[in-house]
Amino acid sequence: MRVLAQGKIEQLFDILNRSTELIQKAKDQSYLDSFIETLGFIQSDDEEDDELTEADTKKLTNIYADFNPDDFTAETFRKAIQMAVLKAIRVDTIQANYQLTPDTIANVIGYIIAGIFHDRKELSILDPAMGTANLLTAIYHQLQTSIGVTPTISGIENDDAMFELAADSVELQKIHAELFHEDTIQNVLAPVVDVVVSDLPIGYYPIDANAKGFATHSDTGHSYVHHLLIEFGMKHVLPGGFGFFLVPSQLFQTSEAKQLLKWMQGKVYLQGLLNLPKELFANAAAQKAILILQNAGDGAKQVDPVMLGEFPSFKDQQAFTKFLTEIDDWEQTDLL
Structure with a gap:
């Protein structure tokens, strides 16, 4: 079954890729912009594009x-x-914040969430820095499969292309989702949920005035955006709800x-800090x-002990x- 599923993924990617490359060449633009146009094209009944020649x-x-979208599962998409x-x-040499959260990491976070909320019939999840929503939707599908819950999901993203x-x-x-195309640090009116999960962007937030309303803002200069997003x-x-954040391993050592x-x-409990394998990163600092x-x-x-x-x-x-x-033993014996 896995071979068949992989074949369907490659089949769908081939269609998306050929369409994207055609648009990219015809319009002399980035692969990313062309791919976004491709996704719009396959959701539209209109096959006309005034910017393309008749031949293209x-x-x-x-x-x-x-192509029939019903031939492919949600996970295949x-x-x-x-x-x-x-x-x-790779092709467009895009900045680091566009990097996707690997499925191996998404699966680990989903596994921990499933262990904590295994007896729940409903679950709501928010990602305040969702990017392309890959982490959010990967966990969505995993929870459906592992504990039979279809979560209510929400996400916030400021970048136009990623949104x-x-x-x-x-x-x-x-997937029914509530998505906000806004700057999270401007205090979006997002829902209050059971779980927040996010692969946080790392670095400084440029607009000091927006950060002033956060307790984690820096007293001098720019504030760390990942600190602000954890607080948000x-x-x-x-x-009693949980937050699962991908953060620098040295988070508490700066x-x-x-x-x-x-x-x-007095507001939140630090229940765990689990370093990911060093082999996943270019260097120890990353x-x-x-x-x-x-x-x-x-x-x-x-919890005592904290899961480290x-x-x-x-x-x-x-x-x-x-x-x-x-982790299972810690959840059942100490955390829950």
């Missing part, structure tokens, strides 16, 4: 001659779109960390970790499975 329009029509975005990053990709991806996967995220989590720690006191926070209230308490550790290599299946078992 005919070629495009031929590419889609046997997600993964084919993921492949196309990865190609866009378009997210909106198209969600539409093609036939946890303010949009219900009492001089700016004192503001973050000060804000956390290593990331899964930060697990829980809002105070609704019976939540500081480093995932073994994802290639070492035996050690990886053993580590997941340790």
Whole structure:
């Protein structure tokens, strides 16, 4: 079955890629912009494009001659779109914040969420920096499969291109989602949810005036955007709810960390910090970790012990499975 599924992913990617390359060449524009046009094209009944020649329009029509979106599952669409975005990053030499969260990491976060909320019939999730929504939708599908819950999902994204990709991806996967095309730090009126999850952009937020309303803002100069987004995220989590953030492994070892720690006191509990395998990152400074926070209230308490550790290599299946078992035991014995 896996071979067949992989074949369908490659089949769909081939259609999307050929269409994108045709538009890219015809309009002399980036692969990413051409791919966004492709996603718009396959959702529209209108096969006309005034900017394409008659010959190119005919070629495009031929590419889609046997295309039927109903032949492909939602996960197939997600993964084919993921492949196309990865190609866009390579071809267009796109900035680091466009990088997708690998499925291996999304699966780990989804696994931890499933363990905590295994007995829930309903679940709401928000990503305050959703990018192309790959992490959000990967977890959505995983929770459907693993614990039989169809989450209510919401996401916020400021970048025009990433928001378009997210909106198209969600539409093609036939997922009902509430998406906000806004700057999260301007305090979007987003829903309050059970879980916030995000692969946070790392660096400085440029508009100091917007950051002033956050307890985690820097006293001098620009503030860390990942600190601001953690605070925003946890303010949009219900009492006792959780936040799962991909953060720098050295999050609490910078001089700016004192503001973050000060804000956390009495508001959120640090329940876990799990370093991802070093092999996933170009150097030690780029290593990331899964930060697990829980809002105070609704019976939540500081767990003892805090779940600290480093995932073994994802290639070492035996050690990886053993580590997941340790997380299971920690969730059931200490956290819940």
